[in-house]
Amino acid sequence: MHNEPLAYRMRPRNLNEVIGQQHIVGKDTALYKMIHNGHVPSMLLYGEPGIGKTSIAYAIAGSSKLPFFALNATSAGKKDVEQIVSEARIAGKVLLFLDEIHRFNKLQQDTLLPHVENGSIVLIGATTENPFHDVNPAIRSRCGEILQLKRHTQDDIEQLVDNALNDAERGLGKENIAITNEQITKIAIASNGDARKALTLLESIFYASDEVDGQAIVEDHIIEHLSKRIGVYGDKGGSHFYNLLSALQKSVRGSDTNAAIYYLAHLLENGDLIAVCRRLLVMAYEDIGLANPAVGAHVYAATESAKTLGLPEARIPLASAVIEMCLSPKSNSAYSALDAATAAIHEGKTGDIPPHLRDAHYAGAQVLGHVGYQYPHDYPIGTFGGWVKQEYLPEKLANIEFYKPVLAGEEKRMAGIYDKLKTFKKEK
Template structure:
């Protein structure tokens, strides 16, 4: 016990010791009541690192008093599964906690799944990836609960830190430590809702601080030095990364500059510059679009500069692009119009191309009736300059309108022209 990390020692021993996640497994939840009465369903625990997936599994085992086994799917083999199956036969029922369950291969599944199905093995799977994307359907179908865990609140983390400082048996309660509320709050904030990081940081700061007259005073400089980059997590291709990309786009679409810059910062700290640039280019046309067409050119220039510069300098043009998009008028009318046209085609709303629009650059075109096209540039310059009133849509679609302009920014001027053209056609 002495050499084990503080975060490991402070894991809850039963359901009532769990800090946070009360909406999932608090005393008033159905899951808590089921387990208290001895019924433990197989389940998937989905959430970012340090929010309590392993702790909840251990707490469930402690409250249910069932034999508990823990494996990691990245290196567990068929023999490991077979051994647990044998233990399940001897014990009647066991709990298997399978971390990184999204990496579970078919051979492991084939060995385990029948025993999960008959109830001799209660499977508690943990994953940081979206189970609906990354966990095999065979596993999902046998798990009665798919629980999404959220990051712990600052209050939750503070409660955990104070518990660690007062627990004589598992925590640091047997040591005289002087920690101010402000210092604990800084540690809690730096952990970004990750209980493991918070306890690890507290332990590291304790060892980096000096003892005076038998009392260790937590060192502010140690907190500052050790807390750097602690809030950054997520693989480049993982669910959290795509959630960050989604949050960035929705913040820009909602014109929230501060939120957009926050998500951009987190994405750049994860290091996938190309994916960020690609998403920013999409946003320029998907969300700003015709309301401010110059933004597309500006964002392309910014992303090209960012790729040439590389990180950390790349953040400078990208920040400019994000702020400009946030504060620009927004329109998605162009691609929505195209999507409407695509939908019409899929629904069978099609027709023959008018003869005068068909290719006539070959001998015999006249004989096929491909005549009558009026070249707009040859017409007298009028209200719109080189415009003639002729049909372009097929006869069957003559009254259809796909484009619905947004009256914003530059598109307001375009919308006025569009309405005038419609009036002339009528």
């Protein structure tokens, strides 16, 4: 019986054994050709857990002739790094795989970076976080390539599982297991593109299966029981979590109810209810805005209800809010107008506040010329209320327009009023 987990034992031993990620290490890629020609460049591997970062590093090591060392930045200390540097001095060049590289501290960097720069240490860093956000620029600048890995396809996972079932040396090939192609497909679907989870699930299923006449009989209910939460991934505050928030907002903005509900479900499975509520509230004003002003109040009520209820019941008001936003008319005109005004200020488009708009609630205001303001409520106009022609912007900015209405939903009515008021301003 093996002591190491199945996922560990089934790591590819060279690039030709890598399944998936062919856009990075396929035989036609520049990286594959470089390595087989004896040149291994420093690089960063970026992607979610279980999609092959560590496997690719070990496969590169197996395809190269360089001494190979592996460290994890969360636990490695200065002495570990110094040991690698010493090995590099002896061997001339070594290959270092550094997992969780975004946690690399300054002391480790100061020890290692000169040797990466002079080529005595070839660095392969792996991270689940966006390297442009979380990896130190000094590390990034010394890595020639930043390679983003993709989730494995269902076919990739099925092939991995099949390989593990048939490999007598490292896998379960010596075991007598009764498993159908349909059950292998179920494992592949449940793993959600994560090779490590697929092989871990397969191993758990094998040990949980009843043995009949020396054969392990895999049953569907065992697969279903063990794979309930296997597709969920996304650390709170991590890159993938923010990618999920981004995907939710863009799906709502694009009026795709099914995608929006999918991303909402994924976010809620990760458990950060407050972050989800905050993003939904922003979306109500950023993407729905004046086209349906009532949505802001509806979403606020839904998010407050969700926080009061807590999970799992919180999903009920949040689902209603997301569907309503998806199917609501949309406008970003209000905050776009504010951004345009902010940009104008930063560009130096400023001026003095007109005297008649300045504070006049004190003795001496008239002496300073703070006079001439006309009170709009004293000038009723139709059913609109009060309006009077006077200048509100600084003289330098007179007639500038920041607001550009979107003719959608309730804003279409507002746009009509806006245009009418503009004609009143132009009248002598």
